[in-house]
Amino acid sequence: MNKILIITHTGDNFSIEKVTEYIDQNGCEVIRFNVDEYPLKNKLSTTFQDGKWTTTLETPDKKHRLDDIAAVWYRRAYNIGSGLREEMDEKFYGAAMGEIRNTLFGFLESIDVYSLGKPSVYRRLDSKEEQLKIADKIGLKIPETCVTNNPEEAKQFIVKHQNVVAKMQTGFAIYEDGVENVVFTNVVNEDKLEELDTLLYCPMQFQKKIEKKKELRVTVVGRDIFAFEIDSQQSDAAKIDWRKDGVNLIDKWVPTELPSDVEAKLLELLDVYHVDYGAIDIIVSPEDEYYFIEINAAGEFFWLDNLTEGNMISKSIADVLCDKAPRRSNEVLVQNA
Template identity: 40%
Template sequence: MTVLIITHSQDNESIPLVINAIQAQGRKAFRFNTDQFPTEVQLDIYYSKGCKQNILTVDKQKLDLSEISAVWYRRIAIGSRIPRVMDSQLRQASIQESRVTIQGMITSIKGFHLDPLPNIRLAENKQLQLQVAQELGLDTPRTLTTNNPEAVKQFAQECEQGMIVKMLSSFAIYDDKGQEQVVFTNLVKDEDLENLEGLRLCPMTFQEKLSKTLELRTTIVGQRVFTAAVNSQRNQKAQYDWRRQGLALLNAWEFYNLPEDVEKKLLQLMSYFGLNYGAIDIILTPDGRHVFLEVNPVGEFFWLECCPGLPISQAIAEVLLTS
C-alpha cells in the first residue's frame, strides 16, 4: 500500500523528511504536487456500472488511488500553473473546476487521512480556537476582533502592558517584483489609536501584550506531544513576533517539558477539532503562565528537526503507516 502526500513543488524539507521515514519502514510514498495539475499531472476518474478506476499520473508514474492506505494533506496550490495569459474569467473557471476535481478525488480516497480537509478548515477558525481553549481551561490572552475604532480605544485601556495587533488569516501582500510581504504581529502605539479608520475597510484582531520569558512551539502528532522553546526577547526585532527573525533564531530552539495538565488540555483541543496534527504557539510568562495563542492544523515543523532535534517527521510517518 502507498501513502499519498498532497503538497506543491515549492514545499520545504518537511516532505523529504517524512518520505524518508516512510521508506525506512519499507513502505511507499507518492508525492502529488498540486500546482502541476492540470497542466502537467493527469487524473482519470472513471465510473461505469459495477466498475470504477481512479488513476493519478505524475511524470509517467501511475498511481491507482485504490492502493492508497493513507493521505497526508500538507499543502495545496491547484491550478497555479494555468497560464496567466488566459482570459481572466476563463482562467478562474479552470482553476475552480480543477479545485473541485482534486477535492473530490481527495474526499473519495478511503484510506486514513492526516487530516480530513473539513477538520482542517474548522480548526483554522481562530475565534473558535480561543472559545474552545477557554472552555477547556487553557490560559488565553484578552482578545478583541473588531472593525470598530471606539471598541479598540476602550480595549486599549484594559491592556495595562499595551496591546498588539495581528491578522486572523495568513495575510500577505506582494510588491511590484512579486516578493511576498507577510503581515506580522505588531505593537500598537499610542499614535496608532488616532489612526484607526482603516478598520472600516478591514477588521483586525487585538490582544493584550504579554511579557514573555519564552515562546513555545508545541507540535502534536497523534498522541505524541513535542515542545521546543526559544527566548525571542534576546532579539529586539523578534520581541513581538519571532517569525520576523526566524533564520536568526534557527539554532536557538531548545527542548521544553510542557506541564502535564497543559499537554492534557491541548490533546483535548485536538480531539475537539478531530486533528491528528497541529502546531501550537504558546507564551511562557515571567510568572509561569502558559498562554495559548493558536493552533495551526498544517503548521511548519521542519526547523525543529534540526534544532533541537524533535523527531516529528518520524512520528508523522508512524501515524500514516499505523492508523
C-alpha cells in the same frame, strides 16, 4: 505494500524527503502528488462503473491507482494550476481554476481512508475565534481578546488594557512591486487610536500583550508531543513577533518539557478537532503561566525536526500515516464489517 499519498508541491522543503524515508522503512510506498503540476502535467480521473469507484493519478513518470491507497498526508496545496494562465484565453481562466480546485478538493474530501489533514479541516482551523473559545473551554489560559471591525470597540479595548497587540487572523502579506511584505503582530497603544478608523474595512484581532519569559512551539503528532522553547526577548526585532527575526533565531530553539496538565489539554484540543497534527504557539509569562495563542493545522516543523535525534517529528508523522502509532480515526464512511 500499503500506499501513502502525499499532497504537496514541487517547491516544498526537505521534510517531505525525511517523512518519505521513514515511510519506506515502515514498508510502505509513497505516491507524491504535486498540485502545482495539476492539471498541466498531472491528470486526475475518478470513475464509477460496474459498481466500483476507481481513481487514477497520471504523472509525467507513472500512472498510479489511488482508490486502493492506505492513507493520505495533506501537507500543502500551493500554486494549484501553475502555468495555466499562459496556456488559455484569459476569459476562461477564472472558471477553469474554479473547476480545478473543486475537483481536487472534492477528491481529497471523499477519500475514504485515514487522512492526516484535509481541506475542510484546514478551513475550520483558520478560525482563530473558535480556537480560542475551545481552548478556553478545556481550561487553557488565553489572552484577553477582541475581534472586531468596529473602531470604537477596538479603541475601548486598547484603553482598558493599555498594552495590546494587533494581528491578522490569516497568513497575511501585501505585495508591492513583486515584493512580499508579511504583516506581523504589532503593538498598538493609545497613541495610535486615530489610525483605527480604517478597521471598518478589514477586521483584526486584538489581544492584551503578554510579557514573555519564553515562547514555545509545540508540535503534536498523534499522541506524540515535541515541545521547543526560545528566549525571543534576546532579539529586539523578535520581541513582539519572533518570526520577524526567525532566520537568526532558527538555531536558538531548545527542547523543553511541558507541565503535564498543559500536555493533557493540548491533546484534548486535538481530540476536539479530531486531527493528528498541530503546531501550537504558546507564550510563557514571567509568572510561569502558559498562554495558548493558536494552533496551526499545517504549521512548519522542519527546523525543529533538525533539533531532534533522527528527525523524530518526521518519524512520528510516518508512523501515524503507516498505522504504526495511535491515531484518531477519520475515514469518511464506516467500513463494512
